[in-house]
Amino acid sequence: MLARGVRIAALVVVLAACGVPDGDYFGRVDRAEAKHLRWCNQGEPDFLDPARASSTVSSPLISLMFDGLTTYGPDGLPVPSLATHWEVSDDLQTFTFHLRDTARWSNGRAVTAYDVAYAATRVLHPLIASPNADNLLPVAHAMDYFQRRVFRLRADVGGLHAGDLVDRTDDVTIPDLATRTAPAPLALRDLGADEPAAYARVPAGEPVLLIATSGTTVTPPSPTDGTWAYVYWARDAEGVYGWVPARELTGEPFAATQVHVKHGATAIIATGAQLAYTPDVVGIRVIDAHTIEFTCADPTPFFLATTDNRALRTVPTEAVSRWPSRWTRPEHVITSGPMHLVAWIERDRLELVRSPTYWNPGEVKLDRLTAYSMDDQAANTNYYFTGGCDATASNDVPSTYLPVLNGEQRGTPYKDYDVSPYLGVYFLWVNTQKLPNRHLRRALALAIDRTQIPKFTHGNEIPTAQLTPGTPIAKLSPAELATCGVTRETPGVALLMSAGLCYVPPPGLALDLAQARAELAQARAEGGVPPKLHYIYNAGSEAHKQIAEYAQAAWRGLGLEVELEAQEWNAMLEATRKGDFEIARLGQVGNVADTESEFLPLFTCDSPDNRGRYCNQDYERLLKEARTIRDRAARNATLRHAEQVMIEDAPVIPIYVYTQKHLIKPYVRDYPINLIDQPSLWRVSIDQGSTR
Amino acid sequence: MIRFLLGRLVASVLVILAVATASFLLLHAAPGGPFTTDARRSVAVQHAMEERYGLHDSMATQYLRELGSLARGDLGRSMKKDVSVNGLIAEHGPVSAIVGLLGLATAVILGITMGVFAAWKKNSWVDYLLMTLALVGISVPSFVLGPMMIAAISIHLGWLPPARIDGVSSYILPAITLGLIYLGTIARLTRGGMLDALGQDFIRTARAKGLPERRVIWKHALRVGILPVVTYLGPATAAMISGSFVVEKIFQIPGLGTYFINSITDRDYPVLTGVFVFYAAILVLLNLAVDLAYGVIDPRARRT
Numbered sequence: 004m005l006a007r008g009v010r011i012a013a014l015v016v017v018l019a020a021c022g023v024p025d026g027d028y029f030g031r032v033d034r035a036e037a038k039h040l041r042w043c044n045q046g047e048p049d050f051l052d053p054a055r056a057s058s059t060v061s062s063p064l065i066s067l068m069f070d071g072l073t074t075y076g077p078d079g080l081p082v083p084s085l086a087t088h089w090e091v092s093d094d095l096q097t098f099t100f101h102l103r104d105t106a107r108w109s110n111g112r113a114v115t116a117y118d119v120a121y122a123a124t125r126v127l128h129p130l131i132a133s134p135n136a137d138n139l140l141p142v143a144h145a146m147d148y149f150q151r152r153v154f155r156l157r158a159d160v161g162g163l164h165a166g167d168l169v170d171r172t173d174d175v176t177i178p179d180l181a182t183r184t185a186p187a188p189l190a191l192r193d194l195g196a197d198e199p200a201a202y203a204r205v206p207a208g209e210p211v212l213l214i215a216t217s218g219t220t221v222t223p224p225s226p227t228d229g230t231w232a233y234v235y236w237a238r239d240a241e242g243v244y245g246w247v248p249a250r251e252l253t254g255e256p257f258a259a260t261q262v263h264v265k266h267g268a269t270a271i272i273a274t275g276a277q278l279a280y281t282p283d284v285v286g287i288r289v290i291d292a293h294t295i296e297f298t299c300a301d302p303t304p305f306f307l308a309t310t311d312n313r314a315l316r317t318v319p320t321e322a323v324s325r326w327p328s329r330w331t332r333p334e335h336v337i338t339s340g341p342m343h344l345v346a347w348i349e350r351d352r353l354e355l356v357r358s359p360t361y362w363n364p365g366e367v368k369l370d371r372l373t374a375y376s377m378d379d380q381a382a383n384t385n386y387y388f389t390g391g392c393d394a395t396a397s398n399d400v401p402s403t404y405l406p407v408l409n410g411e412q413r414g415t416p417y418k419d420y421d422v423s424p425y426l427g428v429y430f431l432w433v434n435t436q437k438l439p440n441r442h443l444r445r446a447l448a449l450a451i452d453r454t455q456i457p458k459f460t461h462g463n464e465i466p467t468a469q470l471t472p473g474t475p476i477a478k479l480s481p482a483e484l485a486t487c488g489v490t491r492e493t494p495g496v497a498l499l500m501s502a503g504l505c506y507v508p509p510p511g512l513a514l515d516l517a518q519a520r521a522e523l524a525q526a527r528a529e530g531g532v533p534p535k536l537h538y539i540y541n542a543g544s545e546a547h548k549q550i551a552e553y554a555q556a557a558w559r560g561l562g563l564e565v566e567l568e569a570q571e572w573n574a575m576l577e578a579t580r581k582g583d584f585e586i587a588r589l590g591q592v593g594n595v596a597d598t599e600s601e602f603l604p605l606f607t608c609d610s611p612d613n614r615g616r617y618c619n620q621d622y623e624r625l626l627k628e629a630r631t632i633r634d635r636a637a638r639n640a641t642l643r644h645a646e647q648v649m650i651e652d653a654p655v656i657p658i659y660v661y662t663q664k665h666l667i668k669p670y671v672r673d674y675p676i677n678l679i680d681q682p683s684l685w686r687v688s689i690d691q692g693s694t695r
Numbered sequence: 696m697i698r699f700l701l702g703r704l705v706a707s708v709l710v711i712l713a714v715a716t717a718s719f720l721l722l723h724a725a726p727g728g729p730f731t732t733d734a735r736r737s738v739a740v741q742h743a744m745e746e747r748y749g750l751h752d753s754m755a756t757q758y759l760r761e762l763g764s765l766a767r768g769d770l771g772r773s774m775k776k777d778v779s780v781n782g783l784i785a786e787h788g789p790v791s792a793i794v795g796l797l798g799l800a801t802a803v804i805l806g807i808t809m810g811v812f813a814a815w816k817k818n819s820w821v822d823y824l825l826m827t828l829a830l831v832g833i834s835v836p837s838f839v840l841g842p843m844m845i846a847a848i849s850i851h852l853g854w855l856p857p858a859r860i861d862g863v864s865s866y867i868l869p870a871i872t873l874g875l876i877y878l879g880t881i882a883r884l885t886r887g888g889m890l891d892a893l894g895q896d897f898i899r900t901a902r903a904k905g906l907p908e909r910r911v912i913w914k915h916a917l918r919v920g921i922l923p924v925v926t927y928l929g930p931a932t933a934a935m936i937s938g939s940f941v942v943e944k945i946f947q948i949p950g951l952g953t954y955f956i957n958s959i960t961d962r963d964y965p966v967l968t969g970v971f972v973f974y975a976a977i978l979v980l981l982n983l984a985v986d987l988a989y990g991v992i993d994p995r996a997r998r999t
Contacts, residue, residue, distance in 0.1 A: 049776060057734070132747040134730075136740050150739050240772055240779070328777045349786060350949035351859060377858060377947040385845060385857035573727030573962060589733060604735070612735045 028669060029408060029417040030388030035670045035691050038370040040684065043392040045399050046378035047350045051331035052323075053316035054126045057134040062313070063396075063682050064374060067355060069316040070339040072100050072119060072295075073307070077686060079677030080501045080596060081311040085114060085339075095302035095633055100310075102293040107360040108319055109338045116295035118317040118339075120221040124148075124282035125323070126314045128214065130235060138314035138594075141303040143286030144168070154180075154264065154278040161271035168284055169264035169273065177260055180275040181213040183234065184254030191236065191245020193321055195226035202325055203236065203243045210256065211236045216249055219283035244324035301630055304638065305597040308501050311681075312594060341367045341685035350376055368673070368688035380404075387666045393689070394671050397425065397663030397680045402546060405461035405664070419667055422463040424496070426678045427592035427661035428472040428602070429464070431538075431554070432615045435654050437585045440531025442522040444653035447586070448512035449519035450557045453658055459553075460546045464659035465496065468511035470650055471598040472660040473498035474678065476507075496660060499678075500596050506639050508598070509647035511657060516560075523561050533585075535564045539578065540588040542569035547588055550658065579614040589614065590661070596678060599629065599642055606649050617654035703986075707979040714975040715765055718968045719758055722959065729774040729962045748774045761968060770972065771965030780969035784951060788973075790860065791938030791950030794869050798942075799935050801874030802881050807917075807924065809878075810885020814893065814920070815912055825882065832879030841872045841945035858947040869946040873939055877931050881924055889920035922993055929985035933978040937970075 024030065048061035053069055056062070066075055072089075073081035086100040106114035123142075126133045127149045139145045147153035152171045159165055186208070190201035194217060205211055217231040218224040225231045232249040235242055258276035265271070286298035299306055309315070319337035322330040329335060333344050341361050346354035355372045357364070375392055377383050383399035386392055400408060400420075410416035433444045453466030465475055473496035476489055484490065487497040487505035498506040526532050538555065540547040548569065555565040565586075570578065579587045593601030603626060604610055608618035625645035632638040649655075667674050672688045730744045745751060749760070764771055770780035806829075813825040848868065849857035856865045892898060893916050901915045902908075938952025951970060958966035 055777070057732075129743050129746075132740075132743040134734075134736065134740060134744060136743070137735070137737050140737070146737070146739055149743065348949070350953070375859065379858070379944055379947055381842070382858035382945070382947045385850060386859070388850060389853065389857055391856065391858070571725075572960065573725065573731045576731050576733055577726040591735075601735075611738050611741070 024388075027418045029419055029666060031390035032419075032668055032670065034390035035393065035668070035689055037691055038368070038689060039373070040369050040371075040394065040671070040687050040689060041373045041392045042375070042684065043383040043387055043395040043399055044374045044376055045380075045383070045396040047376040048353075051336075051344070051347075052328075053122065053313040053318060054131050054133045054135060056313055059398075059680065060376075060396075063684055064353065064355075065313060065316060066311075066340065066681065066683065067342040067372070067685060068336070068338045068340045068344055069318060070106065070114065070341075070361075071312075071316045072102075072310040074311050075675075075677070075679075075681040075683045077673070077675040077677065077683060078499075079675075079679040079681050080499075081308060084311075085119070085317065086310075089307070091307070093633070095304050095306075096299045097296060098299075098306055099290070099294065099296045102295070103362060104293055105362045106339065107362065109336075109343050109358055109360050110319075110321075111360065112321075113292075114317055114339050115223075115292040116289045117221075117223045117292065118320065119295050119315065120282075120287050120289050121320050122318045123287055123315055124215070124221050124285060125318065127282070127285060130212065130214075133314070135312070135314040138309055138312050141299040141301065141306055143298045143300045144284050145286070148282065148285050151179075151280060153284050154262075154273075154280055155284055156266075156273070156277060157279050158277050160273050160277050161269070163266050163269060163271060167266050169266045169271075169278070171262060172265050172270060173263040177262060178257045179212060179280075180257050180260060180262070180278055181280045182210050182256050183213050183232075183252040184208055184210050184256060185247075185251050186253060187251065189234070189236075189245075189247045189251060191234070191243060191247060191324075193324075194223060194231055194233075194246040196246070201245070203238065203245055205236045205238075208254075209236065211252075213252065213280075214244065215282050217246075219281065220288040221282050221285070241326070241328045244327060302633065304633075304635055305595060305600045308595045308597050309600070342369070342372060352376055367685045369685060372684060384666065394667045394674055394687075395665060396682075397665060397676075400664045400666065402461060402544075408664075408666075409461065409463060411461065419669055421665045421667060421676060422662050423665070423676050424465055424472070424474050424678060425592075425661040425663045425680055426472055426498075426594075426596060426601075427590055428467065428470060429550075429588070429590045429658045429661060430470070431656040431658065432579060432584070432587045432589055433654055433656060434582060434585050434587075434615055435618075435652075436582060436616045438531075438533075438536075440526045440529060441652055442526035442529065443531050445512060445651075446519045446522040446526060446561060447558060447563075448653045448656045449515045449522060450561050451554055451656065451658070452514045452557065454514075456550060456553060456659060459549050460659075462546075462662050462664065464662050466659050467496060467657050468513040468650075469495050469508040470511065470646055470655060470657055471498055471506065471508035471602050472496060472593070473506070473508070475660075498596055498598060502635070504635050504639065506598055507643065509643055509650060511650045512653060519561060523563070532563070535566055536585055537566050537568065538586040538588075539568045539570050539575055539584050541572045541575045543572065551588065580611075582614070582616055584614075587614065592661070594679060598646070599626075599638075603642060603646060603649075606654060615654040617649065617652065619648060619652060622648050700983075703979075703983055707976075707983075710979055711972055711975050712762075714971050715762065715968050716758075718971045719761060719964070722962060722964055722967050723754060723757075725959075725962065727962055729964065731962065757964075761965070765968075765972065770969035773963055773966050775961050775963045775966075780965050783954065783966065784969065784973055787949055787951045787954070788937070790948060791943070791952055792936045794860075794866060794873060794942070794948055794950060795932075795936035795938065797866055797870035798873030798877070799932055801870055802877035802931075803924075803928070805874070806878045806881025807885050807921065809882040810924075811889055811912060811917060811920075813882065813886040814889030817890065822886075826886065829879035829882040832875045833883075834879075835875075837872050837876050837939070837941045838945065840875060841868070841942060844868050844872060845945070860946075860948050865946075869942050869948055872945070873935060873942045876939075877935070880927065880931075884923040884927055885920060888923045889916055892916040892918075892920040895919070918992055922989070925985055925988055925992065929981040930978060933974065933981045937974045937977055 046060045049058045050056040053065050070085050072086040074084035076082035085102050087103050089100045127145050136149050144153050154169050156165050156167045188207050189205040190198045191203040192201045211234040215222050215233045230249040231246045233246050235244050260275040261272050264273050288296045317339050322335050322337045326335050333347050336344050342355040343358040345356050353374045357367050357370050380401035387395050406412050408420040457464045476493045476497050540551045551567045558565050578584050605612050606617045629638050629641040670690050672690050674687050675682050772779050809825045813822040816822050845857045848854050901911045938950040940952040940956045943950045943952040954970045
């Protein structure tokens with residue numbers, strides 16, 4: 004790959020020309036600016052809209068700008084934010100959050116429970132097609148609503164009552180039943196605003212989509228007489244949303260369309276006029292302006308841990324409605340978080356300043372933050388070296404620089420270089436349909452000495468045979484060791500979860516050559532060893548190639564022939580998704596410190612992400628069983644048992660726990676590095692006194 | 696002349712149509728799509744994301760939709776960032792154009808001067824030195840040259856910024872890196888053209904008239920000797936001002952070049968077609984300019 008050539012050449016040449024810089028720190032440390040963090044991010048954010056963003060680049064920026072019920076603590080675990088406290092029902096299905104009344108948007112409006120409900124139902128509306136909709140998967144009817152499969156009856160029909168929820172039972176494509184027209188032009192405006200305050204006017208007869216009506220369980224009540232309707236008009240590629248009095252919408256083009264639906268055991272045929280497609284079917288209920296309740300379909304202990312993520316970050320209705328895809332531009336944006344966006348120069352930088360309306364100003368240590376959007380690792384590291392930025396994001400150091408920074412070359416690491424574990428695991432998928440022999444797969448896993456790998460990848464990765472990643476047990480504090488119920492000598496990692504919980508994954512199949520040979524002999528006896536194995540990895544990174552060759556050598560040591568193939572990234576993802584591979588290098592990164600929601604679902608029979616096509620009924624049963632256990636420690640024990648069953652079948656060969664590499668100038672204080680790489684940058688401070 | 700221009704116009708439209716078609720077909724033939732991911736994602740969400748951009752329509756429908764908007768001068772909308780491709784080009788094109796024009800100026804001024812001196816002092820040490828330099832310029836790729844300059848000038852000496860466009864000084868390294876790629880070729884083409892020109896009758900006449908050698912070289916010979924360079928400048932200018940991926944990547948310039956590569960790896964169909972159509976249009980335009988320039992520079996090429 005060209006990009007790789009660029010990177011490697013860049014570094015080799017830089018190092019050759021300058022040698023290894025002396026001193027405790029890597030580059031200049033004399034350019035600190037008071038209360039201003041200049042941060043090298045790792046690329047251009049895809050979106051700043053929490054509903055649409057899917058890249059790791061945008062996450063830290065979104066949590067700076069938009070508050071959530073909870074937000075990321077310095078350790079990455081959720082801390083109360085908009086919500087001051089909450090109650091969880093005994094069945095772990097209902098979560099009631101109480102919001103503070105001091106939270107304000109940057110335009111002065113109060114942040115309310117309706118804003119949370121708006122953000123969540125927006126993520127679930129199919130028009131947005133949010134990549135983050137899955138984050139709300141546990142919420143009752145969330146995915147049914149997302150797929151337009153659930154409706155509320157508007158009238159009594161065939162023995163069912165108005166207000167009942169019905170599910171579609173057929174798969175025929177139907178027109179959007181929410182389409183409406185009006186005989187007169189529609190004046191789109193904020194809820195309850197006078198007609199002259201309209202910011203868009205829909206011509207008479209033009210179709211609009213009815214999104215919601217006022218006064219439901221998720222929408223604010225109408226401030227005037229009569230119900231209001233929130234509609235979308237596809238004016239152009241961007242469109243526009245707005246409120247109008249509902250009585251103006253008289254035309255229902257698909258009123259006569261027939262749809263097969265059922266409620267419980269009752270199946271009926273309803274017409275479009277009898278069905279309402281409305282967000283109040285979802286298990287979200289605003290109790291009052293400062294109280295909101297979420298209902299999950301199953302006991303979901305990890306729901307609280309997900310309340311800080313993008314899908315539940317508040318978004319400003321008034322700006323989103325006017326500029327559905329441009330509302331995060333500095334000229335339009337309204338924020339609720341610690342910092343406010345004032346400039347966004349694409350592919351160069353974003354400028355944020357302290358928000359004057361944030362409810363917790365004491366925690367914001369910065370007046371200004373500049374986030375550079377450079378996507379080239381060498382450029383970021385060079386920029387840091389010359390003092391252009393004060394700290395880098397977690398993946399800004401090119402691999403060729405690692406041996407210099409971590410001290411392999413000069414004996415001591417630089418003091419401003421930090422390597423920390425990351426909630427991600429590098430592994431090899433083994434396709435259980437192409438390689439169905441369990442002994443063969445176990446032999447493959449048992450033959451690899453993972454401890455040698457960081458010696459050539461140089462990133463201080465944490466060798467592992469465990470699926471669930473976490474912090475090396477050897478690095479835990481005494482209190483954490485007690486929480487996890489392990490001693491410092493216990494090998495492997497542990498995952499510290501919220502609420503003082505800890506998950507210690509089962510050991511997995513670590514190096515054991517004698518056993519590998521025994522397993523292989525067994526596999527051969529069963530005729531389960533093909534003459535040649537095929538291993539694919541994505542081209543463009545030296546490390547993937549080296550690891551492939553290392554595994555190849557290890558397996559050759561057992562007498563197995565292995566063919567390696569580099570594929571383009573998308574091609575490899577397609578091949579693995581279709582099951583068109585034997586062994587493939589991939590990995591899995593978790594957004595939440597919870598293996599039940601992040602890692603174990605990969606291996607269920609019906610998971611679209613189960614690239615190894617692994618399917619074991621014992622595993623399914625244990626996961627299902629865990630879901631019913633309310634005691635979290637007991638639940639973890641069952642999950643651990645499930646992981647044990649799976650890892651012993653070796654549909655996956657874990658290689659190492661990823662690490663994050665940061666460069667942080669000595670005058671930067673309290674930079675929050677955490678396992679899920681969600682740095683709450685507003686907590687950072689600049690200590691100019693320590694500048695050399 | 697009008698007929699010539701009209702003919703070229705028709706040909707241009709055909710070229711652009713061919714470029715749009717080829718980029719559409721090739722990218723759609725590649726495995727995966729804009730929303731292919733290694734992240735966990737349900738089938739429903741994946742389906743909805745693709746549906747939003749009409750990726751479930753038939754290839755013919757998608758192709759016609761793309762041509763339709765192209766005919767209206769609308770290059771479509773990025774599927775990864777939900778912004779218009781016209782907007783992307785308007786925002787990032789000028790950055791590339793400025794760096795490109797600076798690089799072009801470096802290459803043309805230095806390259807032609809070097810070529811002229813080499814031809815003038817043919818087979819002397821001046822010639823050998825200049826042509827060796829030119830050869831180095833041609834052979835050293837920009838992904839080696841750029842980092843070398845960053846290492847020496849930004850990291851070691853600390854004179855110029857190593858990345859980003861921020862103030863006048865940050866244009867210097869990218870412009871030189873970009874210019875040096877073309878400088879060598881321009882110098883060699885100039886030398887060849889000049890040697891040809893210097894051997895011709897009208898030069899002997901000019902010298903016989905007693906014109907000073909400087910005037911013969913710079914006024915009479917250069918006019919003819921530069922023609923191969925002019926031919927080369929059409930495509931070279933188009934490539935330079937529409938953005939060099941490598942130079943933009945090394946120096947992190949927010950230009951257009953990045954999209955030529957990233958839209959392929961991202962499978963961002965409208966962006967790819969958009970930037971390639973834009974590039975084709977510039978190329979066609981500049982080649983036309985070259986043809987017209989021939990008539991101006993070389994009296995022998997004028998159409999009657």
